Amino acid sequence: MDVHVEAPTRVIGKLHRTEADGTRVYLRQCPLCECMCGLEVSLDADDHVKLIRPDREDVWSKGFICPKGTTLGKLHEDPDRIRTPMIREGDAWREVSWDEAFAKCEELIHGVLADGGIEAMTAFIGNPAGHSFSLSRFGALLMGQANFPSIYSAGTVDQWPKNVSSVLMYGNMWKIPTVDIRRTDHWIIMGGNPQASGGSLLACPDQLAEIDAIRARGGKVIVIDPRRTGTADHASEWIPIRPGTDAALLLAMANVIFNEDLFTLGAVEGKVLGVEQLREAVTEFTPDRVAEFCHVPADTIRRLAREFAAAERGGLYGRIGLCNQEFGTLASWMVDVINIIAGQFDKVGGMMFGKPAADPLVWKMNTAMTGEPEFGKWRSRVRGAPEILGQVPASCLAEEIATPGPGQIKGFINIAANPTISVPDSQQLEDALPLLDCMIAIDCYMNETTRFAHVLLPGPSPLESPHFDELMWGWAVGSAAKWSDQLFEMPEGTVPEWEILARLGWLCTGQKDADFEFSVLDDGWFSTLCMLYGRDPETTLPLYDFGGPERMIDLQVRMGPWGDRYGENPDGLTLEKIKAAPHGIDLGPMVPRVDEMIGTPSGMIELAPEYILSDLPRLRSALDRDPEGYVLVSRRHIRSKNTWMHNVKVLVKGKDRCTLLVHPDDAAELGLIDGADARVSSEAGSIEVPVEVSDEMMRGVVSLPHGWGHNKPGTRLSVAREYAGVNSNLLAPGHFVDELSGNAAVNGIPVEVAPA
Numbered sequence: 001m002d003v004h005v006e007a008p009t010r011v012i013g014k015l016h017r018t019e020a021d022g023t024r025v026y027l028r029q030c031p032l033c034e035c036m037c038g039l040e041v042s043l044d045a046d047d048h049v050k051l052i053r054p055d056r057e058d059v060w061s062k063g064f065i066c067p068k069g070t071t072l073g074k075l076h077e078d079p080d081r082i083r084t085p086m087i088r089e090g091d092a093w094r095e096v097s098w099d100e101a102f103a104k105c106e107e108l109i110h111g112v113l114a115d116g117g118i119e120a121m122t123a124f125i126g127n128p129a130g131h132s133f134s135l136s137r138f139g140a141l142l143m144g145q146a147n148f149p150s151i152y153s154a155g156t157v158d159q160w161p162k163n164v165s166s167v168l169m170y171g172n173m174w175k176i177p178t179v180d181i182r183r184t185d186h187w188i189i190m191g192g193n194p195q196a197s198g199g200s201l202l203a204c205p206d207q208l209a210e211i212d213a214i215r216a217r218g219g220k221v222i223v224i225d226p227r228r229t230g231t232a233d234h235a236s237e238w239i240p241i242r243p244g245t246d247a248a249l250l251l252a253m254a255n256v257i258f259n260e261d262l263f264t265l266g267a268v269e270g271k272v273l274g275v276e277q278l279r280e281a282v283t284e285f286t287p288d289r290v291a292e293f294c295h296v297p298a299d300t301i302r303r304l305a306r307e308f309a310a311a312e313r314g315g316l317y318g319r320i321g322l323c324n325q326e327f328g329t330l331a332s333w334m335v336d337v338i339n340i341i342a343g344q345f346d347k348v349g350g351m352m353f354g355k356p357a358a359d360p361l362v363w364k365m366n367t368a369m370t371g372e373p374e375f376g377k378w379r380s381r382v383r384g385a386p387e388i389l390g391q392v393p394a395s396c397l398a399e400e401i402a403t404p405g406p407g408q409i410k411g412f413i414n415i416a417a418n419p420t421i422s423v424p425d426s427q428q429l430e431d432a433l434p435l436l437d438c439m440i441a442i443d444c445y446m447n448e449t450t451r452f453a454h455v456l457l458p459g460p461s462p463l464e465s466p467h468f469d470e471l472m473w474g475w476a477v478g479s480a481a482k483w484s485d486q487l488f489e490m491p492e493g494t495v496p497e498w499e500i501l502a503r504l505g506w507l508c509t510g511q512k513d514a515d516f517e518f519s520v521l522d523d524g525w526f527s528t529l530c531m532l533y534g535r536d537p538e539t540t541l542p543l544y545d546f547g548g549p550e551r552m553i554d555l556q557v558r559m560g561p562w563g564d565r566y567g568e569n570p571d572g573l574t575l576e577k578i579k580a581a582p583h584g585i586d587l588g589p590m591v592p593r594v595d596e597m598i599g600t601p602s603g604m605i606e607l608a609p610e611y612i613l614s615d616l617p618r619l620r621s622a623l624d625r626d627p628e629g630y631v632l633v634s635r636r637h638i639r640s641k642n643t644w645m646h647n648v649k650v651l652v653k654g655k656d657r658c659t660l661l662v663h664p665d666d667a668a669e670l671g672l673i674d675g676a677d678a679r680v681s682s683e684a685g686s687i688e689v690p691v692e693v694s695d696e697m698m699r700g701v702v703s704l705p706h707g708w709g710h711n712k713p714g715t716r717l718s719v720a721r722e723y724a725g726v727n728s729n730l731l732a733p734g735h736f737v738d739e740l741s742g743n744a745a746v747n748g749i750p751v752e753v754a755p756a
C-alpha cells in the first residue's frame with residue numbers, strides 16, 4: 001500500500017493575531033470532550049501546527065486544556081490519517097476520486113437493495129456524532145431518507161439507561177438534568193471519573209478545580225466507585241461499592257429519606273407525580289438489607305442520605321459506571337429520584353436542566369406530543385431483543401450479519417465508529433464484517449473496523465471542520481455560545497461530510513448518484529427544521545444565501561432562548577453575532593427551568609414510572625446472590641479517547657496504560673505479580689494483559705481500560721500498533737445488558753483471573 005502524505009492544506013480560518021516572530025494564532029474549540037475547551041492554534045510560516053495552547057480568554061474554558069487538546073495538530077498531520085476516498089479489492093486498497101467512490105457506493109448499495117431490500121441494510125453511528133453538528137444533523141438526514149428498519153449506535157454502550165429514565169420522567173430522552181457543581185456544597189459522584197473523562201452528561205471544564213473549590217468553601221465531595229480514582233483523590237471521601245449494585249444503594253437512601261422524615265420536594269412541590277408509589281417501592285430496600293450486596297455498611301448509607309438531605313445545596317450525579325451495568329436504568333433513574341425527594345432539584349447548587357443557546361433539535365419531540373414510548377414495538381431478528389427507543393443492543397449487529405435468512409444484514413454504513421473494539425462480543429463482529437456484500441465507512445482512519453469496508457470515505461480532521469456544539473450544552477453548568485471556523489481547507493475536491501451523509505442516504509432510497517443534488521435535500525431538511533422551530537420555510541429560506549449545517553445552526557440559535565427570532569428581538573443572538581465573538585459569548589450560570597422543560601403527557605415529573613418499577617423484582621432477587629468471585633469494570637485515561645487517539649505518539653508513549661488493576665491482597669491470593677501478564681477469562685472470551693497491582697481498587701474488582709487492541713492486520717495505524725494493548729470487550733458478553741434499556745453491562749462482568 002502506498003502511503004500518500006499530503007502537504008498541509010490551505011489555511012482558511014480567521015486569523016486571530018500575529019506574534020512578533022511571525023507566528024500566526026487561530027482560535028478553535030476542541031471537539032473531543034464535554035469540556036469544550038477553547039484553544040489557540042499557532043501556525044508556522046509553512047502552515048504547520050507549531051503549538052496548541054489554551055485560550056485563556058475563552059468565556060467557557062478560561063484557559064483549561066488537557067493533553068489531548070494539545071495534539072490536534074499531530075492528529076491533523078498524522079501521515080496515517082485517511083485523506084482520500086479508498087476502495088478495497090481483496091486485501092489491496094486503491095485511492096480513488098470522489099466520483100469513483102460514490103459510483104462504487106451506488107453499485108454496492110443498489111446490489112443489496114436489489115437482493116434484500118432496505119431490510120438488508122443498516123448503519124452504526126459512533127461517539128463523535130455527539131460532538132459534531134454535521135454528523136448528528138446530516139446523520140439524521142441519512143437515516144431519515146434510508147428508513148432502515150433498525151440502526152445501531154454507541155448509545156447502547158453508553159447512556160441508553162439515562163435516555164430511558166429521562167423519557168419516562170421528563171418526557172424527552174435527551175432532557176437530562178445535571179448538577180450545578182459550581183454552586184453546590186455537597187456533591188456525590190457515582191460511577192464517573194471526571195479526572196480522566198473531563199466529565200460526561202455534565203459539561204464543565206476543570207472539574208477537579210471545582211471539587212477543590214467546593215471543599216475550600218466548606219462543602220463536601222463524595223466519590224462512590226469501586227476504584228479510588230483520580231477524582232476520588234481530590235474528594236473529601238471515597239466509598240467503594242460493589243459494581244452493579246448502585247440502584248440498591250440509592251433505593252436504600254430513598255428508604256432513609258422517607259423513614260426519617262427527610263422527604264421534601266422543595267422547588268418542585270406540586271410538579272411531581274408518583275411519590276406514594278415510590279415510597280411503597282422502596283420500603284423493602286432498607287440499608288441493612290442492601291449493605292452486604294453493595295459492600296457498603298448500612299450506617300454509611302444512612303449517613304449518605306442524611307447528609308445529602310441536610311445539605312443546603314446538594315447534587316447527586318451518576319455516570320457511565322451507573323449506565324453500563326446490569327441495573328443501569330434503575331440506577332440512572334434513582335440518581336434523579338434522590339435529588340428530587342431530597343429537595344435538591346431545580347434549584348441553584350442542586351440538579352437542573354441546562355439552557356443551550358441553540359435550542360437542541362432533540363428537545364423538540366416530547367412525549368406530550370408523540371405519546372409515551374412503547375418499548376418493544378419490534379424485536380431483533382436473531383436474538384429477539386426488544387427495541388428500546390428505536391434501538392436494540394449494539395452487540396446484536398454481529399449476529400444480524402452472520403445469521404442467514406430473510407432480513408439478514410448484507411449492507412452496512414459505519415459512521416464515525418469503531419464497533420469491533422467498542423462493542424461487547426467484539427470477536428463476533430470482527431468475524432461477521434467480512435461476510436458483508438457492502439460496507440461503507442466514513443472515518444479518519446483505516447482502523448480495526450473500517451479495514452473491512454469496501455469503500456472508505458475520509459472524515460475531516462478536527463482542524464478541517466467548523467465546530468459548534470449543540471447537545472452538550474443541554475447538561476452544561478452554564479450557558480455560552482461558541483463557534484469555530486474551519487482552520488484548514490480540505491484537499492481539493494473533497495466532499496464535505498454533511499454532503500457524504502446526504503448522498504449515501506439518497507443512494508439508500510434506490511436513486512442514482514447522477515441525480516443527487518445536495519441543495520434540494522438540504523433545503524428540504526432545513527424546511528422541516530423550520531417547521532419544528534415555528535418558522536415558515538417559505539419566508540425563511542429566502543433569507544439565506546448559504547445552506548448546510550451553518551444555516552441550521554443559525555435557525556436554532558435565532559429561535560433559541562436568546563435568539564433574535566428573525567428580527568422580533570433585534571438585540572438577540574444570531575450565528576453571525578456568535579462568530580464575531582472570538583472567545584465566545586457567556587450567557588450566564590444555570591437557572592431553574594423545570595416548568596418549561598417538562599414534556600410528559602401529564603405535564604408533571606413522573607417519579608415512579610411503571611416500566612422502571614417493573615424491574616425491581618429482578619434487583620430484589622439479585623440481593624441474595626453469592627458475592628464471591630471477581631468482577632471486571634472499565635476505566636478511562638486522560639490521554640485516550642475511546643478507541644481512536646492511540647495513533648498520536650505523544651499521547652501513548654511512556655508507561656503502559658492498558659493494564660489490569662488489581663488490589664494487592666487479591667494479587668497475592670491469585671498469585672499475580674506486578675508487571676507480569678494475567679489471563680482474564682469470562683464466558684465471552686479470554687485475554688492476556690499485564691497486571692498493575694494497586695490499592696486504588698477495592699477487593700474483588702479488577703479494572704481494564706476500554707478502547708485498546710490495535711494489533712490487527714490490515715489497519716493503517718502505525719503508532720497504535722506499537723502500543724496495541726488488548727480489547728477489554730473481548731470479555732464482555734453481548735447478552736449481558738441492563739434489561740430495561742438494552743444497554744451493555746460492560747461493568748460488573750464476572751471473570752476469572754490467573755497468572756498467564
Ligand SMILES: Nc1nc2c(c(=O)[nH]1)N[C@H]1C(S)=C(S)[C@@H](COP(=O)(O)OP(=O)(O)OC[C@H]3O[C@@H](n4cnc5c(=O)[nH]c(N)nc54)[C@H](O)[C@@H]3O)O[C@H]1N2
Nearest residue numbers: 126127158416417418422442443459634642643644706746
Ligand atoms: N468495555 C467498554 N466498552 C465501551 C465503553 C466502556 O466504558 N467500556 N464505553 C462506551 C462508550 S461510552 C462509547 S461512547 C463507545 C464509543 O464507541 P465508538 O463510537 O465506536 O468509538 P470511538 O473510538 O469513539 O470511535 C470514533 C471513530 O470515529 C472516527 N472519527 C473521529 N472524528 C470523526 C469525524 O469527525 N468524522 C468521522 N467520520 N469520523 C471521525 C475515529 O477515527 C474513530 O474511528 O464505546 C463504548 N464501549
Ligand SMILES: Nc1nc2c(c(=O)[nH]1)N[C@H]1C(S)=C(S)[C@@H](COP(=O)(O)OP(=O)(O)OC[C@H]3O[C@@H](n4cnc5c(=O)[nH]c(N)nc54)[C@H](O)[C@@H]3O)O[C@H]1N2
Nearest residue numbers: 191192193197200243244319320321636638640641642747
Ligand atoms: N480522556 C477521555 N475522556 C473521555 C473519554 C475517553 O475515552 N477518554 N470518553 C468519553 C465518553 S464517550 C464518555 S461516555 C465519558 C464517560 O465519562 P465517565 O463516566 O467519567 O467515565 P470513566 O472515566 O470511565 O469513569 C467511570 C467510573 O465508573 C466506575 N465504575 C465502574 N462500574 C461501576 C459501578 O458499578 N458503580 C459505580 N459506582 N462505579 C462504577 C469506574 O471505576 C470508573 O471510575 O467520557 C468521555 N471522555
Ligand code: SF4
Nearest residue numbers: 030033036037066069
Ligand atoms: S479533550 Fe482535553 S482539551 Fe479537548 S475539550 Fe476535552 S479537556 Fe478540553
Ligand SMILES: [Mo]
Nearest residue numbers: 127154157158
Ligand atoms: Mo460515551
